[in-house]
Amino acid sequence: MADNLLEMAVRHLGQSGLDALGNALGLGDGKAEPAFTTGAASVLAGMLNKAGSESGLGALLNMAVKSTDMDLSSPADIFSSADKMTSLQEVGGNVLDSVFGTSHNAVGDVISSALGLDRTQSGSLIRIAAPIVMSMVGKLVKSKGLNMEGLAALLLGQKAHIRDQLPSGLLKELGAGSLDELAERAVVETSPRQAAHAAHNTPPVKKSGFGKWLWPLLIALGVLWALNMCAKKEKVDDGTGGVMQQDEVIVEETPTDPTLNGGTTAVPAAPVTTENFEQSFRTYLSDANRDPRREFLLNIEFPTDGSMPNSASAPDVQALIKIMQENPGLKIIIEGYTDSDGDAAANQTLSEARAKGVRALLVNSGIDEERVKAVGMGSANPVADNNTEEGKQMNRxxxxxxxxxxE
Structure with missing residues (x-):
């Protein structure tokens, strides 16, 4: 049975938290719990709507992971403190902007009308519900090691729990005629129906021009990589101690003891291999008991803020193309990650562009585009400490x- 996030959130607040919330918002006796439930259900509907695209789902996963850094252990104390309430609502406003976009204020009006609250009360209510719900989601993401597909499944499982709690008019603001229609948008996997829809509505990828010179390009990249390796060796051997200028490397071997802020041990969402990519991936495919969550690092280099791979990327890309050609029943997901520096939206965009850059190399080498998904994860699921340069490099x-x- 799917986890009931509404029930989890209400249970987390407890009666003391609900009473404090009711007092803070000026709600009548016994109205805090149904009001909070309506606000929380609305947030979950918005998240389900945002899960209708891979980029939206990646952004949700990123927010969920980061939300676990919030201290919501004493809700009654937070709701009784004006300063803490202001801080919580600031966080909630950012969550709502990401989840609902330009519909943020309209959603507040819908809740206001449904509950008989003024706009100030309804606005505060939903800004409080948003970070609490996101925190509940984040706890499940971390405890269960959920990836994007797992998060989508979790949100889909909330449909039965929120159906009778949504305020009238909310689904219309989300552009859906029914909750079932909203749920159908969630990205879990490409079903035959989705594939047929894409085939009718997506222009075919033109492969003729790029495909003609892709392999010469990859060969040239391979030569450049080999020369680069030789140059590195000569530099080390000549004893000068000079430093070579290199492109930004976004993939390194994962340390055995990665840490996050405050020294907390980082637990990746799925096991990550640091072995030779081709050998490890082939061994994995031959194992009937393979872990479906396992991730394989590609040795990929990009120019700073660029999305097309550099010369050092050729060997692993060639190996992946060959494996895909030898295994026509294989479909893969390419996920791009960044460190936590800079704007979260920009990181999300860059990570998606880089994943799509790698996908383009595969598609234009003749791999069917429906066999390769590209997803940008932004700074989600760090495998090392973002407070150090080495850690940031590993997280890219x-x-x-x-x-x-x-098979």
């Missing part, structure tokens, strides 16, 4: 996961 990475495999 491209990984390959198996979507499905039929």
């Amino acid at each position: 990475r491209i990984v390959v996961k198996v979507d499905s495999f039929t």
Whole structure:
């Protein structure tokens, strides 16, 4: 049975938290719990709507992971403090902007009308519900090691729990005629229906021009990589102690003891291999008991803020193309990650562009585009400390996961 996030959130607040919330918002006796439930259900509907695209789902996963850094252990104390309430609502406003976008204020009006609250009360209510719900989601994401597909499944499982709690008019603001229609948008996997829809509505990828010179390009990249390796060796051997100028490397071997802020041990969402990519991936595919969550690091280099791979990327890209050609029943997901520096939206965009850059190399080498998904994860799921340059470099990475495999 799916986890009931509404029940989890209400249970987390407890009666003391609900009473404090009611007092803070000026709600009548016994109205705090149904009001909070309506606000929380509305947030979950918005998240389900945002899960209708891979980029939206990636952004949700990123927010959920980061939300666990909030201290919501004493809700009654937070709701009784004006300063803490202001801080919580600031966080909630950012969550709502991401989840609902330009519909943020309209959603507040819908809740206001449904509950008979003024706009100030309804606005505060939903800004409080948003971070609490996101925190509940984040706890499940971390405890269960959920990836994007797992998060989508979790949100889909909330449909039965929120159906009778949504305020009238909310689904219209989200552009859906029914909750079932909203749920159908969630990205879990490409079903035959979705594939047929895409085939009718997506222009075919033109491969003729790029495909003609892709392999010469990859060969040239391979030569450049080999020369680069030789140059590195000569530099080390000549004893000068000079430093070579290199492009930004976004993938390094994962340390055995990665840490996050405050020294907390980082637990990746899925096991990550640091072995030779081709050998490890082939061994994995031959194992009937393979872990479906396992991730494989690609040795990929990008120019700073660029999305097209550099010369050092050729060997692993060539190996992946060859494996895909030898296994026509293999479908993969390419996930791009960044470190936590800079704007979260910009990181999300860059990570998606880099994943799509790798995907383009595969598609234009003749791999069917429906066999390769590209997803930007932004700074989600760090594998090392973002407070150090080495850690940031490790977190800037491209990984390959198996979507499905039929031998």
